[in-house]
Amino acid sequence: MKQKSTIVLILITLLVTGAFVFNLINNRVPDIIGFFGSLNDNQKTQVTFDKEGKYILYIDGKEYDRGEYEKSTDHAYTLDSSNNNNGLIILTNRQNFLVISTLQNDPILLDKISDVPTFIE
Known part of the structure; x- marks a missing residue:
C-alpha cells in the first residue's frame, strides 16, 4: 500500500x-534580439535587432530605416531613428507590435522569425 x-x-x-x-x-x-517580420496585403515589413542596441527596418526587402533601440519598459522598446521615423516595438507572449506613425497609422503585427539578427543585402 x-x-x-x-x-x-x-x-x-x-x-x-x-x-x-x-x-x-x-x-x-520573446527576446528583442533577432529578426521579426510581417506580411500584410500592401507591404512586407521586416526588422532586425542586434546585441549592440541597433536595428534595421526593411520594407519589401529594401532598407527603409536604421537606428538604435532602448528598453523603455519590461516589454517595450523605443526606436531612435536616424531618419526621424522614431517608433516603438511592444513584445508580448501572444503578439508583437511595431508602431511607427510616419510609416503607418496602425500598429504593424510582427512575428519573430529567428533569434538570430538577419540582414538583407
Whole structure:
C-alpha cells in the first residue's frame, strides 16, 4: 500500500511540474534580439535587432530605416531613428507590435522569425 501511494505521489508531482514548464514555455515573451517580420496585403515589413542596441527596418526587402533601440519598459522598446521615423516595438507572449506613425497609422503585427539578427543585402 505504501509503495502505491509513493508512485501516485511521484506521478502527481511529475504532472504538476510538466504543466508548470509547459505554461512557462507558452507564456514567455520573446527576446528583442533577432529578426521579426510581417506580411500584410500592401507591404512586407521586416526588422532586425542586434546585441549592440541597433536595428534595421526593411520594407519589401529594401532598407527603409536604421537606428538604435532602448528598453523603455519590461516589454517595450523605443526606436531612435536616424531618419526621424522614431517608433516603438511592444513584445508580448501572444503578439508583437511595431508602431511607427510616419510609416503607418496602425500598429504593424510582427512575428519573430529567428533569434538570430538577419540582414538583407
